[in-house]
Amino acid sequence: MTIMALFLILFSFLAHRHCCVLSFAQNPNPDLSALLSFKRSCSSDHNSSLSSWNPTTDPCNDTWRGVTCRHGHVDRLILEGLSLACNVSPLTHLPFLSVLSLKNNSFTGPIIGLDLATWRPHLKLLYLSHNQFNGPFPHAILSLRHLRRLDLGGNHLSGMIPPQIGYLLPNLFTLRLENNLFYGEIPTSIAKMAYLSDLNLSYNQLEGKIPPNLFSFTQSSFLGNRELCGDPIKHNCSNTTITSDPAEISSRKRNKCVGILVITAASAGLVAILVLATAALLCFKKKRKKGQLGNVNQGTEKKIRETETGEVMMFFEGCEEFTMEELMRGSAEMLGRGVVGTTYRVVMEGRGDEKGVVVKRVRRERRREEEATERKVLQQIGEWRHPNVAGLRAYHSLADELLLVFDFVPNGSLFDILHGNRGPGRIPISWSTRLKLALDAARGLTYLHSASKSNNISHQHFTSSNILVDTNFNALISDFSLLSLTSQPLLHSSQNSDVYSFGVVLLEILTGRSTEDGMVDLPKWVQTVVQEEWTSEVFDVELWGCKDMVDEMVALLQIAFLCVSQEPKDRPKMAVVCKMIEEIRDRGSRSRSRSSQSPSLTFESSPCPSDDTPTLTSS
Structure with missing residues (x-):
């Protein structure tokens, strides 16, 4: 009886173990494959x-x-x-x-x-x-x-x-x-x-x-x-102290004045903030007084004409007034078509301005009850003023279209500068110019995100084609929120989407590759190259000679990766992105300043285009 009992216990144990093994074989642990790999x-x-x-x-x-x-x-x-x-x-x-x-x-x-x-x-x-x-x-x-x-x-x-x-x-x-x-x-x-x-x-x-x-x-x-x-x-x-040995400077980049530079920069920044704050306060008081005395409609806006057919002409700060007749008589050159509308360069006669203005013709279907909302949006857009934002100067509203007037920016867009004329004779764009343009764009987009009266307002179509570059190589954000005025705005766009798009622009700046040919998913391509082999092949060939600035490139690449995170909640705010790029610029400036103190190190010793090298000519 005892032997039989032991046999039954042993049989039961083996049967249970076999059952468990069979069950595991049919339903393996989901982490098994990763551990075995x-x-x-x-x-x-x-x-x-x-x-x-x-x-x-x-x-x-x-x-x-x-x-x-x-x-x-x-x-x-x-x-x-x-x-x-x-x-x-x-x-x-x-x-x-x-x-x-x-x-x-x-x-x-x-x-x-x-x-x-x-x-x-x-x-x-x-x-x-x-x-x-x-x-x-x-x-x-x-x-x-x-x-x-x-x-x-x-x-x-x-x-x-x-x-x-x-x-x-x-x-x-x-x-x-x-x-x-x-x-x-x-x-x-x-x-x-x-x-x-x-x-x-x-x-x-x-x-x-x-x-x-x-x-x-x-x-x-x-x-x-x-x-x-x-x-x-x-x-x-x-x-x-600073050594006179160039090799020592290159490897350790000594600097006897780093503490003084940091303190001076901090002091200068504080003074600048105080000056700007005082100027802003005086400007605000002046505008407020002007509004009280002159009965100007909402600050800088000037209402010129409103007819029974719904035609409205508005001018904003910084725009010399003109009539629609003058605008329509001017010589027009079509610059291109985009998702917002068709863009023209118009030079009006008798104004002594050879540059002219840019006019965007926006086709849209507007219902009568939408007029007040549209005017409110245009009013807000017209009030945005920042060195890195292409400000709206005036607009003419019709029943089925809008004419939006901006300043003409001669150098075209960042897309043109990065990807245009890639053949023989092209002048390379230096790293310092690229970093400056990236920082300018970040500042402009940061301002627009913070200046918007609603956190929901966004660019909706942010690309390198919507970053203009002026004659001083300052970047200006254009077309911000204009897509919301068309017949088919992007309903699911957000400021998080803008951050992702900004990350793609950074990848364009770093790689020199275009996203508009539709042949490559740029973020995926860069991540694949980095994952498989961390080489300089990910960077634009025009930057391969900038060996002293690889750290700055890698740092900007890291920021780009953060911006293009698949989960929107993992993307930083534009204010944080702007701060991070500023720190890259400041570190690089201090490092180059220390290196330049050695007589053995000059700009000519580097094959990379320096700040003194002309990068582009104005068109």
């Missing part, structure tokens, strides 16, 4: 550390080494000190991962090309220290909005620490980047990390003044950076 990619696992990763068993049955699950999905993966040399990419397919630690192994290669979109909702702790990872700082990490601890210390990562890191990862408790090859200045945005308690930037090649808001951290956070100065390391910034 990771295991297969390991070129070094001499200790058979992953031998417990049996493809016939469930990773969540507590027998897989380093794997912890929650609700049937891999939640934690901790593989530390196992001498593993594997491909990390398969792990990016674990969508519920909250903790990943691969410390003290032998992982190699760049990690900048990894697509970490699946980690965004849950990943909080990321430890990749003491491996052999190389390449620039992985920009995709900046999109991990729930990240609390980041440890990349003890690798071979290089380049500049992203200036936007503090804005995009404000909730970090730990930031460890020690024992790498990072250089440049410490981003001031790190001070925006309100919860940061563990900071280690030691033993890199960082330089310049430690941001004052980081003085609370101990000396150990900054040791081993010979060109750093500031209170924590007791190295007086004013005592920093």
